[in-house]
Amino acid sequence: MRKKIVAGNWKMNKNREETTRLISELKTAIQKSDAEVIIAPTFVNLAESLGELKGSFIQVSAQNMHFAESGAYTGEISADMLKSIGVSTVILGHSERRAYFGEDDALLAKKVDAALKAGMRIIFCFGEELDQRKSGDHFKVVESQLKNALFHLKGDAWKNIVLAFEPVWAIGTGETASPEQAQEMHAFIRKTLTEAYDSGIAEGVSILYGGSVKPGNAEEIFSKADVDGGLIGGASLVAADFAAIVAAAG
Ligand code: PEP
Numbered sequence: 001m002r003k004k005i006v007a008g009n010w011k012m013n014k015n016r017e018e019t020t021r022l023i024s025e026l027k028t029a030i031q032k033s034d035a036e037v038i039i040a041p042t043f044v045n046l047a048e049s050l051g052e053l054k055g056s057f058i059q060v061s062a063q064n065m066h067f068a069e070s071g072a073y074t075g076e077i078s079a080d081m082l083k084s085i086g087v088s089t090v091i092l093g094h095s096e097r098r099a100y101f102g103e104d105d106a107l108l109a110k111k112v113d114a115a116l117k118a119g120m121r122i123i124f125c126f127g128e129e130l131d132q133r134k135s136g137d138h139f140k141v142v143e144s145q146l147k148n149a150l151f152h153l154k155g156d157a158w159k160n161i162v163l164a165f166e167p168v169w170a171i172g173t174g175e176t177a178s179p180e181q182a183q184e185m186h187a188f189i190r191k192t193l194t195e196a197y198d199s200g201i202a203e204g205v206s207i208l209y210g211g212s213v214k215p216g217n218a219e220e221i222f223s224k225a226d227v228d229g230g231l232i233g234g235a236s237l238v239a240a241d242f243a244a245i246v247a248a249a250g
Contacts, residue, residue, distance in 0.1 A: 002206050004035035005229040006246045008236025019045040023052045025239035035249035047085045061089035067110035079118035090115050093125040095168045105148030121160045130169035143192050151196050163207045164231040170211025179220045182209045186226035215244035222249050
């Protein structure tokens with residue numbers, strides 16, 4: 001059975017003190033869940049977050065990493081560094097990385113390979129932009145994002161991949177894909193995976209929806225057959241909201 005997952009992408013928010021406070025609030029607000037619950041604070045707060053979550057079922061993810069194992073890449077963080085502090089999940093391909101830091105499919109394929117080689121699990125983000133949806137190209141765009149960054153992988157790598165469909169027009173905009181639009185795309189992703197691999201892989205991979213998920217819309221989105229939880233931005237920064245979204249996932 002596929003896992004339900006709710007992951008909070010904190011982006012470049014919360015300093016050290018604020019991180020500690022939010023984690024403490026989350027520990028109180030989310031005592032248990034059938035879903036896997038993950039938070040992704042900034043790099044500088046990862047180690048401390050892990051310490052504060054010791055004994056809690058809430059897990060910690062990084063928001064990004066470099067593809068190289070080490071070397072002259074000023075300002076970057078490797079998979080090995082993340083692993084060495086106890087972080088074994090990483091978000092890759094977020095639309096903000098693609099838009100503001102020029103990350104393309106070819107670069108992401110290298111990051112994917114590096115993360116898997118280091119034994120990490122990946123939450124891989126992708127999704128179309130508004131003009132691509134308006135022109136009806138969204139399926140084609142999503143298919144090529146998946147194909148270019150992930151379809152070189154062998155089948156057994158997929159046990160360490162979580163997909164996060166995040167239509168760019170719905171991220172941080174307050175505009176959400178309707179539950180039907182999310183379901184339609186998630187079903188398409190599973191069909192694409194079945195064609196590229198097999199139905200075992202397609203049915204086994206968790207596909208999260210991301211894009212302005214809030215306490216008020218989470219339950220309906222998560223109720224769709226092919227939606228296995230969410231990647232949450234803004235609402236993950238407020239303990240009560242994130243807790244309500246986790247509760248909506250079951
Ligand atoms: C995100 O950044 O992954 C995201 C889904 O953001 P938001 O929930 O704020 O739209």
